[in-house]
Amino acid sequence: xxxxxxxKKMKQKEREMRLLMLGLDNAGKTTxxxxxxxxxxxxxxxxxxxNIKTLEHRGxxxxxxxxxxxxxxxxxxxxxxxxxxxxxxVVDSADRLRLEDCRQELSSLLLEExxxxxTLLVFANKQDLPGALSKEAIREALALDEIKSHHWCIIGCxxxxxxxxxxxxxxxxxxxxxxIFTTD
Amino acid sequence: MDVVAEVSQETGFAGESGADKLQERLQKRHQARxxxxxxxxxxxxxxxxxxEKGEYFYTTFNxxxxxxxxxxxxxxxxxxxxxxxxxxxxxxxxxxxxxxLNDSMLFLKQxxxxxxxxxxxxxxxxxxxxxxxALPKKKFGFRARTKATDPVSAPVSATPLxxxxxxxxxxxxxxxxxxxPEQCSFSNMDNVSLTKTAEEIxxxxxxxxxxxxxKVRLFGAPSTLHLKHIDSCxxxxxxxxxxxxxxxxxxxxxxxxxxxxxxxxxxxTQVYLHVTSRAIIEDCRGVSxxxxxxxxxxLEEDFTVAGLDQDRNNWNQVDDFNxxxxxxxxxxxxxxxxxxxxxxxDP
Numbered sequence: 001x002x003x004x005x006x007x008k009k010m011k012q013k014e015r016e017m018r019l020l021m022l023g024l025d026n027a028g029k030t031t032x033x034x035x036x037x038x039x040x041x042x043x044x045x046x047x048x049x050x051n052i053k054t055l056e057h058r059g060x061x062x063x064x065x066x067x068x069x070x071x072x073x074x075x076x077x078x079x080x081x082x083x084x085x086x087x088x089x090v091v092d093s094a095d096r097l098r099l100e101d102c103r104q105e106l107s108s109l110l111l112e113e114x115x116x117x118x119t120l121l122v123f124a125n126k127q128d129l130p131g132a133l134s135k136e137a138i139r140e141a142l143a144l145d146e147i148k149s150h151h152w153c154i155i156g157c158x159x160x161x162x163x164x165x166x167x168x169x170x171x172x173x174x175x176x177x178x179x180i181f182t183t184d
Numbered sequence: 185m186d187v188v189a190e191v192s193q194e195t196g197f198a199g200e201s202g203a204d205k206l207q208e209r210l211q212k213r214h215q216a217r218x219x220x221x222x223x224x225x226x227x228x229x230x231x232x233x234x235x236e237k238g239e240y241f242y243t244t245f246n247x248x249x250x251x252x253x254x255x256x257x258x259x260x261x262x263x264x265x266x267x268x269x270x271x272x273x274x275x276x277x278x279x280x281x282x283x284x285l286n287d288s289m290l291f292l293k294q295x296x297x298x299x300x301x302x303x304x305x306x307x308x309x310x311x312x313x314x315x316x317x318a319l320p321k322k323k324f325g326f327r328a329r330t331k332a333t334d335p336v337s338a339p340v341s342a343t344p345l346x347x348x349x350x351x352x353x354x355x356x357x358x359x360x361x362x363x364x365p366e367q368c369s370f371s372n373m374d375n376v377s378l379t380k381t382a383e384e385i386x387x388x389x390x391x392x393x394x395x396x397x398x399k400v401r402l403f404g405a406p407s408t409l410h411l412k413h414i415d416s417c418x419x420x421x422x423x424x425x426x427x428x429x430x431x432x433x434x435x436x437x438x439x440x441x442x443x444x445x446x447x448x449x450x451x452x453t454q455v456y457l458h459v460t461s462r463a464i465i466e467d468c469r470g471v472s473x474x475x476x477x478x479x480x481x482x483l484e485e486d487f488t489v490a491g492l493d494q495d496r497n498n499w500n501q502v503d504d505f506n507x508x509x510x511x512x513x514x515x516x517x518x519x520x521x522x523x524x525x526x527x528x529x530d531p
Contacts, residue, residue, distance in 0.1 A: 005291070044444070045462035046446055048508075070464070073505065097412055129388075129407055
């Protein structure tokens with residue numbers, strides 16, 4: 001193992017990513033963030049503003065931004081777009097009445113120039129509820145198959161039970177890593 | 185130490201024995217050095233893995249690249265469906281190749297890395313070109329749903345996802361806002377009294393929409409509760425384990441314990457609330473709050489089922505998303521004076 005290899009390996013360890021978590025209010029963004037970080041999820045209040053967490057996962061340093069999804073806060077989302085590597089779009093799979101809102105918000109986000117290079121992970125959250133739509137139904141309702149501008153993937157999950165959160169984040173990391181850590 | 189001794193010896197003998205001996209010694213040392221180098225080379229080779237060699241990388245990379253190029257060239261003249269399939273495959277393969285390159289990055293030389301990167305870039309470009317040429321921006325239309333049976337869930341994900349294999353209940357699912365059978369709901373009713381029992385709502389997501397002049401009693405602990413387009417109703421509900429979401433509600437009285445309350449576009453409504461984290465309002469006017477006071481025989485047990493702390497109630501800490509000024513209270517909500525609070529909930 002030469003010096004160069006050691007240096008490269010060290011550099012690998014410092015790999016940092018910025019993830020932006022958005023979605024309509026009541027989708028479960030903060031719950032996902034806290035559950036992923038192993039915190040208590042029973043005391044979460046509706047997010048007035050934003051939360052930021054830095055955590056280590058698989059040797060990556062993740063800066064996760066969780067921005068409130070209330071209507072009155074959505075116009076501030078754009079303040080968080082800069083240098084985002086991955087966009088996590090969280091959907092309340094049981095909220096059938098607002099799926100159209102959800103689709104519109106997402107599609108306008110994807111037109112954003114500053115998010116052009118970001119990988120998109122869609123979390124079809126609240127799969128623990130009996131009335132939740134499957135991830136296939138969400139995929140159709142949000143017209144995900146029309147998306148050609150971004151790498152994307154949809155994962156059904158439950159923030160309350162923690163089911164599939166890891167699978168989603170792992171996919172996201174793989175996709176981002178494949179993109180940004182080659183040419184340095 | 186040895187070196188010093190040898191050096192002194194060398195200088196000592198050099199003068200006497202002449203060039204012959206010196207030549208011989210040099211020859212010997214040269215031999216030793218060559219052998220040493222050989223040994224080290226062998227040791228190094230035994231440590232390195234076959235996959236971590238430039239040569240292996242080169243052949244594999246080029247083979248994959250050729251196969252993608254072949255896929256792309258087969259696109260011309262083929263019909264639309266075939267082109268779509270081929271392009272998907274080519275995209276997936278390109279992503280895989282990129283990953284292979286990334287994994288090989290550690291042992292590749294700068295030059296090779298750049299070459300490979302450039303080759304990939306070229307593939308990407310021609311892929312995009314062919315896609316645009318063969319499949320110009322789609323207008324809305326019907327198409328065969330071949331994707332549903334595709335084992336890889338997203339067209340770009342190279343590795344199959346853990347849940348990709350689970351059967352999807354698509355096709356029959358309605359997403360147009362109509363209630364599905366598995367969802368527990370009351371919709372479009374006028375002037376009626378409605379009751380749901382614990383068996384019907386326990387751990388379910390409950391939805392009430394378009395109710396006017398109704399009296400609703402929900403006994404039990406649902407997972408979540410949504411109210412939308414409610415006018416002049418009285419809605420009482422047992423402990424909700426997560427959030428209650430209210431939209432477009434007017435002239436009504438609600439009583440509910442929950443973890444979170446989110447109230448939108450609501451006017452002139454009284455809320456008798458038990459909330460363990462926070463209540464918020466947005467785009468509301470004339471909403472007033474008081475502590476939850478409804479009771480029924482199994483309420484205590486339902487609190488336990490919902491996992492709500494009965495001793496923690498933040499009913500009067502309401503965040504107004506349209507009133508972020510600290511210090512001055514929001515004009516959009518008030519506390520119901522004690523004398524005006526409802527105490528008798530009997531129908």
